[in-house]
Each structure stands twice: as C-alpha cells, then as structure tokens.
Amino acid sequence: MSLKKRLITYTMLIFLIIMILVAYVLIVQQKDIFQEEIERRGVLLARTLAEISKEALLVHEFSTLSKNVTSFNSEQDVVEAKIINNNGRILAALNRDLEGKFIENSFEEKQSYLDDDKLITSKDIIIDGEVIGRTIITLSQQTLKDKINYSIRMMIIILAAAFLLLAFIIHITADYILKPITNLAKIVRKIPESDFNISKLKSKNPPLELKELYNSVIWMYEEMLIIRKSLIEKTQLATLGKMSAYLAHEIRNPLEAISGAVEVIKLKKELNSQNGFLKIINEEIDTLNNFLDEFLNFARIKSYKFKKIDIINLLNDISKLLEAMTDNNNITLIKEFNTKHKYIKGDINKMKSVFTNIILNSIEAIKKSGYIKIKVDDNENYILINIEDNGCGIKNEDLDKIFNPFFTTKKSGSGIGLSISKEIIEKHKGKIEANTDNNTVFKIKLPIYKDDSNNEKDTNS
Amino acid sequence: MKYLKKYLYLVLLILFFIIFTISIQAEEFITLGVTSKKIALSKLESWQSILDEVSKRSGIDIELVVAKDHQTLIDLMRNKKIDLGYFSPVFYVKARNELNCKPIVLEKRLGSPYYRGGFIVHKNSKIKNLTDLKGKKLALTAKRDSTSGYYLPIAILNRNNINYKDDLNVVYTGKHINVLKSVSYGLVDAGAIKLFILEDELNKEHSSQIRIIAKSSYLPTSSITAREDIKKDIINKLRKAFLSLDTDQEGLKAMQKSGFDGFAVSNDQMYDIVREYLVDYSK
Known part of the structure; x- marks a missing residue:
C-alpha cells in the first residue's frame, strides 16, 4: 500500500472512530436532554391540570374538568389527559368515551413509561392537605424520537460530508506532504545512471525530519563511490598479484634455464666469435629479470617489517644513491629539510622504493637539466614530504588515474610503480597525492612515530 | 276594472314592502343579552346562527351581548344596555317585577315549551x-x-x-x-x-x-323578553320570525346547535307557577 493510501486510510479510520464516538455521545446527551424536557413537561402539565381543576373537582363541576382537560388537547405530545377521583373513576378525559369509567391500573404519583414511547405522569389533586383526585397526563415520545432521528440523520450527513471533504483534502495535501520523500525516491532511483549528480539531492531543502535521511543518502552515496573506487583498485591489484605469480613461474624458470645455458656456452668458449650475441642475450635476460622483479615486488608487497625509521636519514641516503644519476642528467637536487630527525614506523625497503620510484620518475620527466626539490615539513602528528620537479608534468585529466595499476604515459613503463607506492604509503597509514600547477608535486604525508626513546639505535644508518 | 284593481293591489304591496324595508334598514340594531358563566364559544355560536336567521326573517339586526349571570343581565336591561334578554323562569319573574319587561317567545325543548x-x-x-x-x-x-x-x-x-x-x-x-x-x-x-x-x-x-x-x-322554559320601551311592532316582527324558525329546514338548521326545537309565544301568565314556587322558596 502506498504511503498516500496508508495516510488516507489511517487518518480516515481515526477520524471515523472519533466522529462516531463524538456523534454517539452527542446523541445520547441530546436524548437525555429531550427526555428530561419531556419529563419536566409531563410534571408541569399534570401539576397545572391539577391546579386548575382543584375547585371544580371539589364541587363536582365535571363540565369544567372536561373543559380543562380539553384545553390540554392542543398541547404538543399530549395523547391523553385524565382526571380521576379517589375511587379511580375517570371524571374527565380527552377521550370522552373514557369518562365515567374506572382506570385499569392505578398509577402512583410518579412518572412511568408505557409501551416504550409514552410517558405517564400523575399528580395528586390536593385541597387542604387532602387528596381528592389525581391528574394523569400521557405524553407521546414521538416528537422526541423524531428529534433524535433527525439528529442522527443530520449527524450522518455531516459525518459523510466531513469524511469526503477530509479525504479530498488529504488526497490533495498528501502529495505536498510526501513530496520530499517521493523526490528522494526519484533521485535515489537515478543513482545507477552514469549521469547521476549528487548535487541534485544536496540542493534540496528537506523538512527537518527527513534531513537525516537525506544526509544519510548523500553520505552513503559518497561512501559508495569511495568503496567502488577502492574495490576497482583492489581487483586490479589482485589481478596484478596473480599475474606476477604466474609470470614468475612461467617466465623466470625458462629465463633461469636460458641464463644457465648461456653461462655454460661462455665457459666452453666454443663460440668465442659469437660473444657479442651472448652479451645481448644476457642483457635482455637482465631486462626481463628486472621487469619480473618489479612484479615480484608487488607480489611480495604484503610482507611488511615495521621498524623505527629516521626519515631524514632515509632521504639523505636515497639522494646520495641517486647523485650520480642526477649529475649525469644535469639535474640539481635541492633538499629543504625544515625539521630535524623525525621517525616513522615503517618498512625501510618499502619506503626506500617509494621515494626512489618517485625521484626516478622525476628524473625521467626532466630528461635534461632541471631541478628536483625534496622538502620536508612536519606538524604535530605528520611528516609532510613534497617532491617537486620542473619536468614535463602530468595532464590534469590524468591526475586521478596515475595511481591506478597499469596506467602509464611512458612508452616503456609497466604502470605499476605509483600504484605500488600508494599501496605502501597507505599501509603506513599515510597519504600520497599528486598536484600539478606549473611543476609536478608529489605530496606524501606520514604519521610521526611517537616513541620518545631517542637513544634507540637508528636502524637506518 | 277588475284587473286594474288587482294591479293596484300589487303595486301597493310592492310599494309597502319597499317602504317597509327602507324603514327597517334605517333603524339601528337591537341587542339580545344572554348569560354564560364563562365565555363559551359554543354558546355564542349556537345563539349566533339563530339570531342571524331571525335577523334575516324579521329584517331587524340583532347583536348578541353576553353577561356572566342573570342579575347582571337584569342590570344591563335596566341601564338600557340591552334591548332583549334571555331569562330563565325565575329571573324572568324577577325582571318582570323590576323592569316590567315583555315576554316575546319561549324556547321549546323536546317539542314542549x-x-x-x-x-x-x-x-x-x-x-x-x-x-x-x-x-x-x-x-x-x-x-x-x-x-x-x-x-x-x-x-x-x-x-x-x-x-x-x-x-x-x-x-x-x-x-x-x-x-x-x-x-x-x-x-x-x-x-x-x-x-x-x-x-x-x-x-x-x-x-x-x-x-x-x-x-x-x-x-x-326560558323566555326572550323585551325591554318595556321596545316598540310593539318590533316585538311582533321578532316574535313572528322566532316562531317561524321551526317551520322550515333553514330555521331548524339554525337551531341545531342550541338544542332548541323551536319557539312558542310567551306570556306573563305562564310564569305564575314559577311565582308560586318563589313564594315557597322565600319561606
């Protein structure tokens, strides 16, 4: 059942129950009032008849009694008026045939109901403290019943009209009330579509009660995007892992065999004249091996050995190792270390490969002459390392993808270096991102190791 | 000559009627007082239909006046507030004694006055x-x-x-x-x-x-009685009209409500028996 139907059904049901209850109470109350009124009238009429008939009864003026009784004929609801004497003889009655007869049952001086729709009221006629007769007024309750029936009819009409009106109003207003929900549903339904834009949802101003729901949907959507992205990365990495194991098995083994065979041939020196070819074979085997090493690095990626590392020392070591290479390419290596020795907890080889990978990428990007700036800052919790170069840079549209496995703009790149670097940094609870304005900057953020035991021996030295 | 005489009578008769009617119309209406303890519509109605019929027959308009009792009726007649009075026997005798009124007719019930x-x-x-x-x-x-x-x-x-x-x-x-x-x-x-x-x-x-x-x-029975000074011809006309009521359907119809069978000529001697009783009453 739709929300609207539910809203209408339940509201109408509650309305109906309340209205029926109210109508019932009103009618019962009205009936009581009418009943009281008719009883009061009965007493009044009986008393009046007794009062005006007193003297006439005393002197047996029956004609006056008859006249008195007849005068009650025009009174509303009066179906019978009688005057009886102490013997129960009817001295005067609206129904003249009854005159002179005796009443069948003697009524006490009180009110009683007869046949459910007649009210009989009797009143003693008293002169000087002596009862000399009694008046009996019979009132029909037909008017009362008619009034009640009229009330019931009116109630039903009003109820039906109010019911229809309310249903109509709810029908109209439900659309308005439920609009934020239907809107949300409409937007959420479009999430799988490729051109979906969450800003549509953000731009809405939902009612207070639904704000939470809207925010949750927005949050879930954004979370879903992140999860989806990482899932893709993970899948790609898993594929890479499997592939590297496969490659290791299927290529390394034949390569080992070939390499062995080449050594054997070298030793026998049977083919000295052919040494140039053997050298080529050896070189190509090395190339293949290096490529495989990169894969295998990735395959081994999961085994980390965390130790306390001085990041400044590490960067100094790396720059020293790469000095020859930078010099050859006419590249200036600028070190701007704005902090003293800072430690992180990490796998020194993995960290080394990350920085080496990035600096090598920079060297490759610069090609001939330029600079690479390694800048280290820190704040309370993190060490911030920026590696900047003035090389050919990265296109803006590629920035998102450079950390994806197998993405490369280089002709001979495998496209796994940066993805592995990202994986390693994230394992160290850090962050890596690339910016490009004029220069390319890799920003690495790593949490500071906060064990103050400075005396511990630096494992990196 | 014979025819001429007949025509003359006829013309005279017509003339007489015309003059008579005019003279009656010129006269003022006369009033009849009756008693009723309480103002009873039925009593007024029963009298009214009779008076209407009598007025029609006699050419004299009669208005009804209701008094609460006989003594009042006598007083009204003494003060000339009413011209005629409907007196029960005892009060006829009293009225006669006091006012010397003249009985016109008395009612008949069950055929008898x-x-x-x-x-x-x-x-x-x-x-x-x-x-x-x-x-x-x-x-x-x-x-x-x-x-x-x-x-x-x-x-x-x-x-x-x-x-x-x-x-x-x-x-x-x-x-x-x-x-x-x-x-x-x-x-x-x-x-x-x-x-x-x-x-x-x-x-x-x-x-x-x-x-x-x-x-x-x-x-x-009760008599309709005229005040002493009411002219004899009026009394005669009225008596004639009252007496004629039981001779035709319209008259009987007019009396239906009152319970009267008709009216008979009333005279004072008829009430001597009442006078005898009154003597005994006063003993």
Whole structure:
C-alpha cells in the first residue's frame, strides 16, 4: 500500500472512530436532554391540570374538568389527559368515551413509561392537605424520537460530508506532504545512471525530519563511490598479484634455464666469435629479470617489517644513491629539510622504493637539466614530504588515474610503480597525492612515530 | 276594472314592502343579552346562527351581548344596555317585577315549551323520597343563578319542611350535567336537575344510573323578553320570525346547535307557577 493510501486510510479510520464516538455521545446527551424536557413537561402539565381543576373537582363541576382537560388537547405530545377521583373513576378525559369509567391500573404519583414511547405522569389533586383526585397526563415520545432521528440523520450527513471533504483534502495535501520523500525516491532511483549528480539531492531543502535521511543518502552515496573506487583498485591489484605469480613461474624458470645455458656456452668458449650475441642475450635476460622483479615486488608487497625509521636519514641516503644519476642528467637536487630527525614506523625497503620510484620518475620527466626539490615539513602528528620537479608534468585529466595499476604515459613503463607506492604509503597509514600547477608535486604525508626513546639505535644508518 | 284593481293591489304591496324595508334598514340594531358563566364559544355560536336567521326573517339586526349571570343581565336591561334578554323562569319573574319587561317567545325543548325539575338519586340508593334526604349530600347547580337547579329544588324542599342550609350538605356543581354525573358516579347522595337533560342521547350513560324521586310541576322554559320601551311592532316582527324558525329546514338548521326545537309565544301568565314556587322558596 502506498504511503498516500496508508495516510488516507489511517487518518480516515481515526477520524471515523472519533466522529462516531463524538456523534454517539452527542446523541445520547441530546436524548437525555429531550427526555428530561419531556419529563419536566409531563410534571408541569399534570401539576397545572391539577391546579386548575382543584375547585371544580371539589364541587363536582365535571363540565369544567372536561373543559380543562380539553384545553390540554392542543398541547404538543399530549395523547391523553385524565382526571380521576379517589375511587379511580375517570371524571374527565380527552377521550370522552373514557369518562365515567374506572382506570385499569392505578398509577402512583410518579412518572412511568408505557409501551416504550409514552410517558405517564400523575399528580395528586390536593385541597387542604387532602387528596381528592389525581391528574394523569400521557405524553407521546414521538416528537422526541423524531428529534433524535433527525439528529442522527443530520449527524450522518455531516459525518459523510466531513469524511469526503477530509479525504479530498488529504488526497490533495498528501502529495505536498510526501513530496520530499517521493523526490528522494526519484533521485535515489537515478543513482545507477552514469549521469547521476549528487548535487541534485544536496540542493534540496528537506523538512527537518527527513534531513537525516537525506544526509544519510548523500553520505552513503559518497561512501559508495569511495568503496567502488577502492574495490576497482583492489581487483586490479589482485589481478596484478596473480599475474606476477604466474609470470614468475612461467617466465623466470625458462629465463633461469636460458641464463644457465648461456653461462655454460661462455665457459666452453666454443663460440668465442659469437660473444657479442651472448652479451645481448644476457642483457635482455637482465631486462626481463628486472621487469619480473618489479612484479615480484608487488607480489611480495604484503610482507611488511615495521621498524623505527629516521626519515631524514632515509632521504639523505636515497639522494646520495641517486647523485650520480642526477649529475649525469644535469639535474640539481635541492633538499629543504625544515625539521630535524623525525621517525616513522615503517618498512625501510618499502619506503626506500617509494621515494626512489618517485625521484626516478622525476628524473625521467626532466630528461635534461632541471631541478628536483625534496622538502620536508612536519606538524604535530605528520611528516609532510613534497617532491617537486620542473619536468614535463602530468595532464590534469590524468591526475586521478596515475595511481591506478597499469596506467602509464611512458612508452616503456609497466604502470605499476605509483600504484605500488600508494599501496605502501597507505599501509603506513599515510597519504600520497599528486598536484600539478606549473611543476609536478608529489605530496606524501606520514604519521610521526611517537616513541620518545631517542637513544634507540637508528636502524637506518 | 277588475284587473286594474288587482294591479293596484300589487303595486301597493310592492310599494309597502319597499317602504317597509327602507324603514327597517334605517333603524339601528337591537341587542339580545344572554348569560354564560364563562365565555363559551359554543354558546355564542349556537345563539349566533339563530339570531342571524331571525335577523334575516324579521329584517331587524340583532347583536348578541353576553353577561356572566342573570342579575347582571337584569342590570344591563335596566341601564338600557340591552334591548332583549334571555331569562330563565325565575329571573324572568324577577325582571318582570323590576323592569316590567315583555315576554316575546319561549324556547321549546323536546317539542314542549314546558319542562320539569326533579330530584335524582343513584339507582341503587336507599333514598325513596324527599324526607330521606335529610342529612345527605345534595348537588345543586349554581347558587342563586339557576331556576331548576337552585330556586325550584329549594322551594320543593321547603314545601317538605326540609331546610337546605340546616338539613343538607349542599354542593354547587355549576351545571345540570355535573349534578347528573355526581349522582351517577355516586359522589353525592342526590341532586336536583332539569329533567329533560336525561333524555339527551349524550347523557344516556348517566341517566341509566339514576332514579327520580321527586318531580316539580311543569314550568315554562326560558323566555326572550323585551325591554318595556321596545316598540310593539318590533316585538311582533321578532316574535313572528322566532316562531317561524321551526317551520322550515333553514330555521331548524339554525337551531341545531342550541338544542332548541323551536319557539312558542310567551306570556306573563305562564310564569305564575314559577311565582308560586318563589313564594315557597322565600319561606
């Protein structure tokens, strides 16, 4: 059942129950009032008849009694008026045939109901403290019943009209009330579509009660995007892992065999004249091996050995190792270390490969002459390392993808270096991102190791 | 010549009628006073239809005046507020004594201009005659305003040496029918009524419950009486008109509601019997 139907059904049901209850109470109350009124009238009429008939009864003026009784004929609801004497003889009655007869049952001086729709009221006629007769007024309750029936009819009409009106109003207003929900549903339904834009949802101003729901949907959507992205990365990495194991098995083994065979041939020196070819074979085997090493690095990626590392020392070591290479390419290596020795907890080889990978990428990007700036800052919790170069840079549209496995703009790149670097940094609870304005900057953020035991021996030295 | 004489008579007759009619029309209306204890529409209606018919027949407009009792009626006539009065026998005698009024007609009930009063008891009563009444409860009609319900029974009681004040417990019920009912219901030991009401079909139920123990002589009924100074020709016209009522359907129809059968010529000597009773009443 739709929300609207539910809203209408339940509201109408509650309305109906309340209205029926109210109508019932009103009618019962009205009936009581009418009943009281008719009883009061009965007493009044009986008393009046007794009062005006007193003297006439005393002197047996029956004609006056008859006249008195007849005068009650025009009174509303009066179906019978009688005057009886102490013997129960009817001295005067609206129904003249009854005159002179005796009443069948003697009524006490009180009110009683007869046949459910007649009210009989009797009143003693008293002169000087002596009862000399009694008046009996019979009132029909037909008017009362008619009034009640009229009330019931009116109630039903009003109820039906109010019911229809309310249903109509709810029908109209439900659309308005439920609009934020239907809107949300409409937007959420479009999430799988490729051109979906969450800003549509953000731009809405939902009612207070639904704000939470809207925010949750927005949050879930954004979370879903992140999860989806990482899932893709993970899948790609898993594929890479499997592939590297496969490659290791299927290529390394034949390569080992070939390499062995080449050594054997070298030793026998049977083919000295052919040494140039053997050298080529050896070189190509090395190339293949290096490529495989990169894969295998990735395959081994999961085994980390965390130790306390001085990041400044590490960067100094790396720059020293790469000095020859930078010099050859006419590249200036600028070190701007704005902090003293800072430690992180990490796998020194993995960290080394990350920085080496990035600096090598920079060297490759610069090609001939330029600079690479390694800048280290820190704040309370993190060490911030920026590696900047003035090389050919990265296109803006590629920035998102450079950390994806197998993405490369280089002709001979495998496209796994940066993805592995990202994986390693994230394992160290850090962050890596690339910016490009004029220069390319890799920003690495790593949490500071906060064990103050400075005396511990630096494992990196 | 013979024809001429006939034509002459005819013309004279027509002329006479024309002059007569004009002279009547020129006259003012005359008033008839009747009694009614309370203003009873039925009584007005019953009289009105009779007066309308009489007016038509006599050419004299008659207006009805209602007085609360006979004494008032006599006073009205004395003061010339009314021209005619409808007096019950006793009050006719009184009015005649005081005002020397002239009786015109008297009503006929059950074909007779006479009626009798009488004493009634319940049919199971042990009372056999008037002397048994001593110490009993007696129902009369109205004090001093009724002939057969007051003056007549008291006169008869006086003749039988019963003093109504000392020897009886009297209750005044206002109307003859009330007396009849009181006796019939056994609420009183005896009552005095005009006996013709027993013949009324409507009272059959009650009349079957009673027994008559004494009857009066025949009395003349109520008379329509003219003031002393009312002209004789008017009295004659009115008498003629009243008397003619029981001769045709329209007249009978006009009297239907009143219970009158017709009217008879009334004269003063008829009321001598009433005068005799009044002598006994005053004893």
